[in-house]
Amino acid sequence: MEPAVKYRLIKKDKHTGARAGELITPHGTFKTPMFMPVGTQATVKSIAPEELDEMGAGVILANTYHLWLQPGEKLVEEAGGLHKFMNWDKGILTDSGGFQVFSLAEHRNIKEDGVRFRDPVSGSTMFLSPEKAIQIENALGPDIMMSFDECPPYFETYDYIKASVERTSRWAERGLKAHQNPDWQGLFGIVQGAGFKKLRQQSAHDLVSMDFPGYSVGGLSVGESKEEMNRVLEMTTPFLPEDKPRYLMGVGTADSLIDGVMRGIDMFDCVLPTRIARNGTCMTSHGRLVVKNAEYAHDFNPIDPECNCYACRNYSRAYIRHLLHVNETFGLRLTSYHNLYFLIHLMQDLREAILEDRVLDFREMVFEKYGFNKENARNF
Amino acid sequence: MEPAVKYRLIKKDKHTGARAGELITPHGTFKTPMFMPVGTQATVKSIAPEELDEMGAGVILANTYHLWLQPGEKLVEEAGGLHKFMNWDKGILTDSGGFQVFSLAEHRNIKEDGVRFRDPVSGSTMFLSPEKAIQIENALGPDIMMSFDECPPYFETYDYIKASVERTSRWAERGLKAHQNPDWQGLFGIVQGAGFKKLRQQSAHDLVSMDFPGYSVGGLSVGESKEEMNRVLEMTTPFLPEDKPRYLMGVGTADSLIDGVMRGIDMFDCVLPTRIARNGTCMTSHGRLVVKNAEYAHDFNPIDPECNCYACRNYSRAYIRHLLHVNETFGLRLTSYHNLYFLIHLMQDLREAILEDRVLDFREMVFEKYGFNKENARNF
Numbered sequence A, B: 001m002e003p004a005v006k007y008r009l010i011k012k013d014k015h016t017g018a019r020a021g022e023l024i025t026p027h028g029t030f031k032t033p034m035f036m037p038v039g040t041q042a043t044v045k046s047i048a049p050e051e052l053d054e055m056g057a058g059v060i061l062a063n064t065y066h067l068w069l070q071p072g073e074k075l076v077e078e079a080g081g082l083h084k085f086m087n088w089d090k091g092i093l094t095d096s097g098g099f100q101v102f103s104l105a106e107h108r109n110i111k112e113d114g115v116r117f118r119d120p121v122s123g124s125t126m127f128l129s130p131e132k133a134i135q136i137e138n139a140l141g142p143d144i145m146m147s148f149d150e151c152p153p154y155f156e157t158y159d160y161i162k163a164s165v166e167r168t169s170r171w172a173e174r175g176l177k178a179h180q181n182p183d184w185q186g187l188f189g190i191v192q193g194a195g196f197k198k199l200r201q202q203s204a205h206d207l208v209s210m211d212f213p214g215y216s217v218g219g220l221s222v223g224e225s226k227e228e229m230n231r232v233l234e235m236t237t238p239f240l241p242e243d244k245p246r247y248l249m250g251v252g253t254a255d256s257l258i259d260g261v262m263r264g265i266d267m268f269d270c271v272l273p274t275r276i277a278r279n280g281t282c283m284t285s286h287g288r289l290v291v292k293n294a295e296y297a298h299d300f301n302p303i304d305p306e307c308n309c310y311a312c313r314n315y316s317r318a319y320i321r322h323l324l325h326v327n328e329t330f331g332l333r334l335t336s337y338h339n340l341y342f343l344i345h346l347m348q349d350l351r352e353a354i355l356e357d358r359v360l361d362f363r364e365m366v367f368e369k370y371g372f373n374k375e376n377a378r379n380f
């Protein structure tokens, strides 16, 4: 059987681990590296599917945990799956719910069979297991699914993380067996292991032996430093097969995206661009811009004069600031649109750089302009 | 000098006072009768200008009172006027701020020179007069401006309303003198007079003698019955010139729009379609539909199966209900889009009926389907 999702490596940068490739899914073929907008509740906050398409998004992410609770995976299945439910005919990736169970849920009780927890919204007791997560993801019907993994705190003892990695491998195997639709849904394994080289390699080795169509790197962007994240990527990606896609979960700053790609990552997702957009913060080619600030009240330039997005082509900082100040949702549409466009196009530009073996120069240029080279550089 | 805004009467229905015409403005020519979406704060809540265009909106309304307070008319002028500020190149109409001063403001003190009041947001004392309103509207730069009128309560004594009508006429004349841009901004007079035939006629007579390029009917949709509103229109429009547009302010239910057109009205505006959309209420060809209700949880039909709007072509009631339940703004975009489209297209269909002398049949068909003929029919 052909896997549902395939990766084609087109070119590696001569000087770094950066890869230009493409991801072939049941809903189209998409160029990598790429940034995936997050549509937690079957909608990318304030943005229409046509707008995602227009800004160049090939794959978006939806959250299994949230959709399981509301509206429920059965309803989505009844609607004909997530693509039809939300009117999006390109790629969709769902996480497994693991991250939310380990970060949001209350009264968590982790056992070998799965995790029992209290839903903070309804107050009711819920149970998520490798099989249950896969069953939900099968019902939701995304192109790419994640295995249910244990997400331990980053700074734990070696023994604690080792036990957790081994459980994640056992859970991955159970998920693989439970998966009903391998012909049209690609299930990824998630490499864990915190900051321990030996455990990252053990995790990678376990999962690779199960021959997933793709691999995620999990347990990062949870409070560790950027240097630490890069170190972990360097000791992980060499142990992943070259002919499979690698997905770094929950990372969405310009510097981390570039640094991740240089270490062999192909796919990223993060709520950051839409979350900060709702506070009036924009990512621009010259760094962070808080368009809500008073200094932009009479500024009739676009958010980013070097950006060609819908928001920047048509609206001024002064107008967007006004909208945000009077709580008009159209302001959030514009800042969200811009931020997503910025990261998607950053990855497109980086891909060009890979094809021309100038990734190091590209990194230097972006970092210098954005301000990442400054002392006390802002995080995003 | 040619007036900035002209009306061309194309056809009158044989059996009613309904008129098909067109409004010629500095930002395009638009077919009447028409419904104008309200963009209070220089944005139609949650809707992009391109979407307004796509749904057939020719003219939108913005509120002088709100824009005066935030971001201030000077900023809008500095931006190049409302059209440029908000990226809308079709018609814009502004009210005078009078209605808001009389309905929202606190500690109101009405004198002959104008109205002193406390802004409920900032707490500061403000002053609005006929000259000040015109100065603000000149700075905002809409195609159509309203005179500053006194908006008395509907149920007041004859003497009270008579004094108010006479003041409104004096204020209209002062506004006309203060108006700086009659070559590219058309100023309308507002007929007042509550439910008193003699006063409505006196008001119409006063304003018509000043030769405004258009006339509004004000002081309605403030708590009086629909029958009462129709009665007032019947005693007002016959005293307005046939070659000028007539605008009924603040009316936005399907039945009142049709009944208004039958009494010679050409233009309407109301926040109703977008306001109820935000509560999950939709206007459909078969009546009001509260898409948020539990009965639509598994309903995969569009909001209105007879509607061809973006929301109805692409999304189900079940999906929209889900979005509203989890507080996703995209849900409000879809219900707002649909409701505006519904009223705009209702007016387009009514125009066809006028051209074919079948307005009475059209009214009967719409009323029967919508449920307006039922006892205890819902108001919208």
Ligand SMILES: [Zn+2]
Binding pocket: A303, A304, A307, A308, A309, A310, A311, A312, A313, A338, A341
């Ligand atoms: Zn932009």
Ligand SMILES: [Zn+2]
Binding pocket: B303, B304, B307, B308, B309, B310, B311, B312, B313, B338, B341
């Ligand atoms: Zn519709």
